Amino acid sequence: MKQVILLFTLILFAVSCSKNISKNHNNTQILTKYVNPFIGTGGHGHTYPGATVPFGMLQVTPVNGISGWDWCSGYHYSDSIAVGFSHLALSGTGIGDLADIIFMPVNKEVNIVKMPKSRDSLDYKSLYNHKNENASPGYYQVYLEDHNINVELTTSKRTAYHKYTFKANDEQSVVIDLGFAINWDKATSSGLKVEDDFTISGHRFSTGWAKNQKVFFVAKFSKPIIGYHLAADNKSVDTKDIKGVKTAAQLFFNDIENNELQVKVALSSVGIENAKANLEASGFEFESVKAKAENTWNEVLSKxxxxxxxxxxxxxxxxxxxxxxxxxxxxxxxxxxxxxxxxxxxxxxxxxxxxxxxxxxxxxxxxxxxxxxxxxxxxxxxxxxxxxxxxxxxxxxxxxxxxxxxxxxxxxxxxxxxxxxxxxxxxxxxxxxxxxxxxxxxxxxxxxxxxxxxxxxxxxxxxxxxxxxxxxxxxxxxxxxxxxxxxxxxxxxxxxxxxxxxxxxxxxxxxxxxxxxxxxxxxxxxxxxxxxxxxxxxxxxxxxxxxxxxxxxxxxxxxxxxxxxxxxxxxxxxxxxxxxxxxxxxxxxxxxxxxxxxxxxxxxxxxxxxxxxxxxxxxxxxxxxxxxxxxxxxxxxxxxxxxxxxxxxxxxxxxxxxxxxxxxxxxxxxxxxxxxxxxxxxxxxxxxxxxxxxxxxxxxxxxxxxxxxxxxxxxxxxxxxxxxxxxxxxxxxxxxxxxxxxxxxxxxxx
Structure with a gap:
């Protein structure tokens, strides 16, 4: 009889443990797999598919470059052209501000002197296909067909991370355009400065729905900048520090045997020094930042x-x-x-x-x-x-x-x-x-x-x-x-x-x-x-x-x-x-x-x-x-x-x-x-x-x-x-x- 009681007790204990394990498993289940950031990017949803963290300062996301009500977030699922990846976006509003500080990787020299009024004449735009585009909480990826570049984006609370994978032996370059704008937004002042071989900083002031918007930024690259072109207000400028209403830069990088180029970007409304302080001090740890963003989202979803x-x-x-x-x-x-x-x-x-x-x-x-x-x-x-x-x-x-x-x-x-x-x-x-x-x-x-x-x-x-x-x-x-x-x-x-x-x-x-x-x-x-x-x-x-x-x-x-x-x-x-x-x-x-x-x-x-x-x-x-x-x-x-x-x-x-x-x-x-x-x-x-x-x-x-x-x-x-x-x-x-x-x-x- 004692053996029967003991056996029964062990069975109960095992069932109890099983239930507890199941409960613990449920508490730590991966819920981010159910999130589809593309929901709302079509129709009149006006959402964006890019990377952010809960209540994060940055929204690093693709920009189609169209001015239109359904492109208020900078992106609409019906589109197939990208002009770059911005760091601020509105989620699902009817207002077309932001899309500030646009970065675009390219594999060739482009004309940044001419400041176009629409995306049609942008030398650096690229086609993409939704078949080669993915998004999940804290992460975005797309393949740029015209430049043969795979773009990946992730972010922490105040620092955005870009990872560009180029085709073998292709030229590696990045365009930063502070003059381009969509919808209500209009640049009133901008500037760029090549601070050292790895760092560029700048500002973009604009008016639109927000009449006095001031954004400062700093970007640090994983490879040295071996050359650059700077332009301000339709003129090429031969200096490391430029200012104007509309400014742009094209940066060139060496070590083309290494196909990967990374960049991390931080912003501030106060000034460049604050942007530098906001920039994560660690290296270019894209995968760990991505994993941390996913874990942060999972904690929120689990509420x-x-x-x-x-x-x-x-x-x-x-x-x-x-x-x-x-x-x-x-x-x-x-x-x-x-x-x-x-x-x-x-x-x-x-x-x-x-x-x-x-x-x-x-x-x-x-x-x-x-x-x-x-x-x-x-x-x-x-x-x-x-x-x-x-x-x-x-x-x-x-x-x-x-x-x-x-x-x-x-x-x-x-x-x-x-x-x-x-x-x-x-x-x-x-x-x-x-x-x-x-x-x-x-x-x-x-x-x-x-x-x-x-x-x-x-x-x-x-x-x-x-x-x-x-x-x-x-x-x-x-x-x-x-x-x-x-x-x-x-x-x-x-x-x-x-x-x-x-x-x-x-x-x-x-x-x-x-x-x-x-x-x-x-x-x-x-x-x-x-x-x-x-x-x-x-x-x-x-x-x-x-x-x-x-x-x-x-x-x-x-x-x-x-x-x-x-x-x-x-x-x-x-x-x-x-x-x-x-x-x-x-x-x-x-x-x-x-x-x-x-x-x-x-x-x-x-x-x-x-x-x-x-x-x-x-x-x-x-x-x-x-x-x-x-x-x-x-x-x-x-x-x-x-x-x-x-x-x-x-x-x-x-x-x-x-x-x-x-x-x-x-x-x-x-x-x-x-x-x-x-x-x-x-x-x-x-x-x-x-x-x-x-x-x-x-x-x-x-x-x-x-x-x-x-x-x-x-x-x-x-x-x-x-x-x-x-x-x-x-x-x-x-x-x-x-x-x-x-x-x-x-x-x-x-």
């Missing part, structure tokens, strides 16, 4: 692990996780210094300064996702915003390379700050943050003077008046919540009252938010809810009345009452998704894409709408619509995004929605529950705990929640708090093919 038998879903999910951690980008140098818009040099003390803050987009899901995966980055982003406030006495709208672009509407740094504070994220001065928010919302810029005077913005005083009013109302609600948390009761009442501004613009006769005149009575006529006029003479930003009339995420129940009750409200919500997808007008916004009826998933104002059914007692409709969006608006092709990626927002929507959660109102600190698509999804939280979402019987047909438990107890809520998730545990859903209209209609107390 949420999903289990499914469908590999394509893993590819979409982990690519979305990848894109959601590309921006914002590191802006401060190793010594903490960074340049402000007024050219003041500031120092980030005890934080990293970030730029590329696409806040109109990213406050919706990107920043909420980061509160779960990277709370330390969130606090640094807020400190970066407060640094901007110190200079301008107002919070940022959309910052690029320290420049305020004032692009898009609202002040959505505010919900990012309030969400972080209410979620318990530390590392920034809450009182200073509150001062910044209140000061921002009490000033008179960007229509706030009209908003304060009338309680809304009259359409005959400012374009996009409906969108701006609704977004200011939400920002006010957010300020009110932080005022309440800080015990500022009078401010709480003031901003809470202002947050009802949406009531002024709701037209009961049509059921839409409409432009209202200065008289407080007259509507903007004629009215067509499908009409779009891009960014001018319009009441809506990049959309129409169908898409913008739902932006009251802080008061869904009140909005339903304005419509006449839950039934009328849900009927109109249903109509949004079933209405004809026709968009009327002669200047329709290209951003209106990814249409399901009049719902436009390709642009951010629609992103919360499917989750509004939860707030009016019909969660099964949220489950149906969120799953329809997940299934129809994302795929594994280069056209796999239905609209601009917008610095992580489009992907963050997928990451959270696919596990069954969405922050419809981010500053509420609640996540709405939708329809999970994975068997299990596990958040490996920064506090060391795990929160797992299980979806029993889930499939492409079993999309409806039948029942749920949280840590074994019945769970009947359509939302879950950030605090509950941080406490860890298991949220278990049983899924089915038909809606359970009883689940989620009465709340469970916890």
């Amino acid at each position: 949420i692990t999903v289990d499914t038998d469908t590999d394509s879903l893993k590819t979409i999910f982990y690519t979305a996780m990848y894109h959601a951690h590309v921006a914002p980008v590191t802006f401060s140098d190793k010594n903490g210094e960074y340049r402000k818009e007024n050219d003041e040099i500031a120092t980030a003390k005890d934080f990293t300064a970030y730029s590329t803050l696409s806040l109109w987009d990213t406050f919706r899901a990107e920043h909420p996702l980061l509160t779960l995966t990277s709370p330390n980055v969130v606090s640094d982003i807020i400190n970066s915003m407060l640094s901007y406030y110190e200079t301008k006495n107002i919070l940022p709208v959309w910052t690029l390379y320290a420049n305020e672009t004032n692009t898009m509407t609202g002040y959505h740094s505010i919900p990012v700050i309030v969400e972080a504070y209410l979620k318990g994220i530390k590392g920034f001065d809450a009182e200073k943050a509150y001062e910044a928010m209140k000061t921002t919302m009490m000033q008179d810029e960007r229509g706030l003077n009209h908003y304060k005077k009338y309680g809304y913005i009259p359409y005959n005083l400012l374009d996009e008046s409906v969108t701006i009013t609704l977004e200011y109302a939400y920002d006010d609600w957010c300020v009110a919540q932080m005022a309440k948390a800080l015990g500022k009761e009078d401010d709480y009442k003031l901003f809470l009252n202002r947050s009802k501004a949406y009531e002024h613009l709701f037209d009961k006769g049509t059921g839409f938010m409409r432009g209202k005149s200065i008289d407080g009575v007259s509507w903007h006529e004629p009215f067509d809810p499908k009409y779009s006029n891009h960014r001018e003479h319009t009441d809506y930003t990049e959309g129409n009345a169908w898409q913008h009339s739902w932006f009251v995420p802080h008061a869904v129940e009140d909005l339903a009452m304005l419509h006449g009750g839950n039934e009328i409200f849900t009927e109109r919500l249903e109509q949004l998704f079933t209405e004809s997808s026709e968009i009327t007008g002669t200047n329709v916004s290209a951003d209106i894409s990814g249409l399901i009826g009049q719902y436009a998933h390709g642009n951010e104002p629609s992103h919360h709408i499917a989750y509004m059914f939860n707030g009016v007692g019909k969660p099964w409709r949220t489950q149906f619509m969120s799953r329809q969006i997940l299934d129809s608006q994302y795929n594994t092709s280069p056209n796999g995004l239905s609209g601009n990626e917008d610095c992580g927002q489009m992907s963050a929507w997928y990451v959270l929605s696919s596990v069954g959660l969405y922050p419809m109102n981010p500053a509420s600190t609640e996540y709405e529950i939708g329809s999970p698509i994975f068997d299990t999804s596990t958040f490996n939280l920064p506090n060391g705990k795990t929160f797992t979402i299980e979806a029993e019987h889930v499939s492409d047909k079993n999309i409806y929640i039948q029942s749920a438990t949280l840590n074994g107890e019945p769970f009947n809520n359509t939302s879950i708090s950030h605090e509950t998730i941080l406490n860890g545990g298991i949220l278990h859903f049983v899924m089915g093919a038909s809606p359970n209209k009883d689940w989620g209609t009465t709340k469970t107390e916890f």
Whole structure:
């Protein structure tokens, strides 16, 4: 009997060890293999395929050299010509700045004196084929057919690494072009200096969307420079140090018996000496840097692990996780210094300064996702915003390379700050943050003077008046919540009252938010809810009345009452998704894409709408619509995004929605529950705990929640708090093919 017991014990021990080994294996699995950086490089996704690390300073990536909306990142999958490899790029925006500091390896002498206006006359451009092109997190490779050169790129946080493999006995040369520009960008000053046999430095100042962009760089080569040509403003210059508006260099190298040439490049917004300090001191350890970049990405991707038998879903999910951690980008140098818009040099003390803050987009899901995966980055982003406030006495709208672009509407740094504070994220001065928010919302810029005077913005005083009013109302609600948390009761009442501004613009006769005149009575006529006029003479930003009339995420129940009750409200919500997808007008916004009826998933104002059914007692409709969006608006092709990626927002929507959660109102600190698509999804939280979402019987047909438990107890809520998730545990859903209209209609107390 003792032998039987011993045998049984050994079996149990072996099974336990097997489970632990399996668990440990899962925790260290290679998730980067599921990432496809080419997703979003086609269509209107506007992503780039080049190498970067999470929130890295550099984006070293191919440039096609075309000026066009779909080449905003510098690259589009439909193209097959490269003009070089730049070190700064925007991920998925509709803006065409950056593509700075272009390097291009060539195997012959080329004409750099003539500064062309387009790529057609560039001597150094080259054809490439997607069959000889690869990308993975932290790595990019392409073969340049015209020069017979294989190009490989990788990067650390502040240093880019290039590896060029030439054909045997070919001339080895590199062109650096600081004058070439695409889209909005235009060089205003540039310079190059051959510092020694291995090193070249320089600067490029430009204007465009960012009016005062200053980039300094240093590049160190693995072989000595044996000759060079320098040119400035269409003239050849016989000196080691040149300056002009447009400058370029061609460098030549010896040791052609060694086919490989490497170069490492670092940038700075402050100056060349800072760029030198940012440059990694070690040698040309391309493979080890590449491996480190991959490991860093794997750590980030592992913060949420999903289990499914469908590999394509893993590819979409982990690519979305990848894109959601590309921006914002590191802006401060190793010594903490960074340049402000007024050219003041500031120092980030005890934080990293970030730029590329696409806040109109990213406050919706990107920043909420980061509160779960990277709370330390969130606090640094807020400190970066407060640094901007110190200079301008107002919070940022959309910052690029320290420049305020004032692009898009609202002040959505505010919900990012309030969400972080209410979620318990530390590392920034809450009182200073509150001062910044209140000061921002009490000033008179960007229509706030009209908003304060009338309680809304009259359409005959400012374009996009409906969108701006609704977004200011939400920002006010957010300020009110932080005022309440800080015990500022009078401010709480003031901003809470202002947050009802949406009531002024709701037209009961049509059921839409409409432009209202200065008289407080007259509507903007004629009215067509499908009409779009891009960014001018319009009441809506990049959309129409169908898409913008739902932006009251802080008061869904009140909005339903304005419509006449839950039934009328849900009927109109249903109509949004079933209405004809026709968009009327002669200047329709290209951003209106990814249409399901009049719902436009390709642009951010629609992103919360499917989750509004939860707030009016019909969660099964949220489950149906969120799953329809997940299934129809994302795929594994280069056209796999239905609209601009917008610095992580489009992907963050997928990451959270696919596990069954969405922050419809981010500053509420609640996540709405939708329809999970994975068997299990596990958040490996920064506090060391795990929160797992299980979806029993889930499939492409079993999309409806039948029942749920949280840590074994019945769970009947359509939302879950950030605090509950941080406490860890298991949220278990049983899924089915038909809606359970009883689940989620009465709340469970916890």
